[in-house]
Amino acid sequence: MTHPFEPDDDDPRAFADLASPDERPHRVARADEIPSEHIDQDARRVLSRLQRNGFEAYLVGGCVRDLLLGRRPKDFDIATAAHPRQIKRLFRNGRIIGRRFRLVHVVYGDHVIETATFRGDPGASEDEGDLLIREDNVFGTAEEDARRRDFTINGLFFDPNEGVIHDWVGGLADLEDGVLRTIGDPAIRIAEDPVRILRAIKFATRLGFRIGDETWAAMCDLAGDLMRSAPPRVLEEILRLMRSGTTLGAFRMMRACGALATLLPTVDEFLGTRNDPDPAAHDRADSYWRLLEALDTDLHAGNDPTTPVVLAVLFLRLIERRVDERGEGLGDGDWARIASDEIDPIASRARLPRRAIERAKRIITAQRRFTQPSKKNFRPLLFLRSSEFPEALHLFRLRSAAWGQGWDLYEAWRERHRRALEMPEEEIDSLRSKTRHGRRRRRRRRGGSRSERGAGRDGGRED
Secondary structure (H helix, E strand, O other): OOOOOEEEOOOHHHOOOOOHHHHHOOOOEOOOOHHHHHHHHHHHHHHHEEEEEHOOOOEEEEHHHHHHHOOOOOOOOOEOOOHHHHHHHOOOEEEOOOOOEEEEEEEOOEEEEEEEEOOOOOOOOOOOOOOOOOOOOOOOOOOHHHHOOEEHHHHHEEEOOOEEEEEEEHHHHHHHHEEOOOOOOOOHHHOOOOOHHHHHHHHHHHHOEOHHHHHHHHHHHOOOHHOOOOOOHHHHHHHHOOOOOOHHHHHHHHHHHHHHHOOOOHHHHOOOOOOOOOHHHEEEEEEEEHHHHHHHHHHHOOOOOOOHHHHHHHHHHHHHHHHHHHHOOOEEEEEEHHHHHHHHHHHHHHOOHHHHHHHHHHHHHHHHHHHHOOOOOOHHHHHHHOHHHHHHHHHHHHHHHHOOOOOOHHHHHHHHHHHOOOOHHHHHHHHHHHHHHHHHHHHHHOOOOOOHHHHHHHHHHHH
């Protein structure tokens, strides 16, 4: 693998070859071959204004990594010597955000350039021996900020105006070797922020990098500490993994290091033990992996799943197993209760939006509609025009791809949906009205009409 950087011949330190990446001195490398058009112009504007006002500033993190790998970065982040209020004074379109980690969002329309002050060592926790970082607003130098970051490949600083890469952590060498490792002692860095376990898995699977032995050992040893992290952050990383196009590899790696058993114990239990001799257990695990593989294939085809669809993929097979255990004849209410039992615990811990949770349950419950014969009270047209139908159909497409069957049914339902969308609204409203009136009539018949009930009471008094 080649990268568009060359060592600066004027800096002999660039060729230092020490045993540990963390001991290497400041390495300066040219990056003239990074195409200018790959660098976001809003980010360059923010960077230039900071530098013109006397503040040291660089592009940092994932955008530098991706530029060096020949990828187009999605986001461009900036680190600078300017403090948040100084940044805010330079940009009327900037707003200070964050509590644990204060930074500035410089906004250009719907585009945000995240601009943070160089961080220093946050110091020891009040609880002796507890390395978990809860406050991180200690400012420092560019080198201190680089050494505070998580992985060496994310610790590179780039000045596009000078065409120079600054490397204090050995990130260039690890990019060249395709190795992912923490900056500093892996046990300390992961204990500081256990979510780095999930981030390591994300980068390793997305970039095709090997995780360094010491980093992997620390991930396995500290997987249980993920329970100490903020649940919304953990869930955000899981959702990112499921939208990465490498979900299958990521979940296998999560399982191998123990993160899956910590965060999603019901999923880990469903997959069973690795060497289970029971063929049924093997088939059950295989069905789950196939669904994740179908999600990856769908993402590579350009189909971006919504959060309810992703949550449904996560729990679908678990819910289907419980339905199978209960036997035939279960209605929508039974499916909904089983879905609630599986999804609600993680939803409450992660403080997921209630709307996304309820929608995930509905699209899981709707799966039986695609394959079961129509019943008397089922209105296909209303189902086709319901707000959750496109997501339910998306999930059915994934199921069909995973099982290798049902694709004709999927195509037929998609065509029916297309025709239903073309129907006049008046006809749909009329059907809804008839359905509502029919339901009211049925309720009145169960208890008899008001006049019948009144006649019965009157007759009783006359006797």
